[in-house]
Amino acid sequence: MTINIDEKQCVVDVLLNKVQSHPCKDCGKCVFGYEGITQLEMILKDITEKKAHSDDKALLMDLCSVMKNQSMCDDGKEIASLVLEGLNTYADIFDEHISKKQCRAGVCKKFMTVxxxxxxxxxxxxxxxxxxxxAILGKNKFVHVIDQDExxxxGKCFEVCDEGAIVWAGVEKPKCPKKPIPCKKR
Ligand code: SF4
Ligand code: SF4
Structure with a gap:
């Protein structure tokens, strides 16, 4: 197994999906495979959900090294190698999630804004x-504004806006008024 992602994919999300559908999760014949995959899932999930700790990358590295050496079968060794490869090849993307709280691909929803x-x-x-x-401020014929803190x-607002005026944003944020202002488009 090797890992290759394009700019529309997030390596943390891809690895989390691989871990979540991995056979080690339902096996349990060896502690390092079963406990290892459980820990991998927890840490990767936290990273995708903006709940990462600063030492999560080091923790994943240690965990994968142990799994790689101590798992009883190739399944455990292979998934550990894959996560290690992802950590090494895409270290900058992991750092962005953990330190800057950004997902450059715009895949991890918790890093997005509306x-x-x-x-x-x-x-x-x-x-x-x-x-x-x-979370929305506005009045009739005024451009509505989203209070990011609230x-x-x-995603419910997307379902009702026929104008396509509501958008998700990742690292690049659109310029929007801070308070409702009269609409130019009527
Ligand atoms: S409907 Fe949901 S996504 Fe839209 S502004 Fe309100 S809380 Fe945010
Ligand atoms: S046009 Fe869309 S964003 Fe503007 S007030 Fe109507 S539903 Fe909200």
Whole structure:
């Protein structure tokens, strides 16, 4: 197994998916394979969910080295090698998730934010009514604005905006007004 990702994929997400569907999870014949895969899943999941600790990369390295040497069969050794390869080849992407809290591919949802584009919003108020977290500010014919501190990333506002004015953003954020302003588009 080797790992190759393109710019639309996130290596942490790809590895997490491989770990979650790996046979070691249901085997249990050896401690290093079973406990190892459980720990790998927990740490990788935390990294994709913005809950990483600063030493998670070192922890993963140690865990994979032990799994690689001590697992009873090739399954455990192979998944450990794959995660190690991912950590070494894409160290910068792991660092971005852990330290900068960024997912450059825009795959890990917890690193994303939701925005309303001023040039597209017609101030209809549909999104304001749909948001159960009171994260949207606005009034009739005013460009609506999302309060990032209140937004839980539920995605409900997307379902009601017929103008396509609501967008996800990763590292690059669109320029949006801080407060509702009169709409240019009516
Ligand atoms: S973002 Fe969409 S749903 Fe919300 S007020 Fe603007 S046009 Fe209406
Ligand atoms: S994603 Fe959910 S919480 Fe955030 S503004 Fe839209 S409806 Fe509100």
């Amino acid at each position: 925005h309303i584009l001023a040039g597209k919003c017609i101030g209809c108020g549909e999104c304001l009514d749909a948001c159960e977290d009171d 937004c839980t990333l539920c």
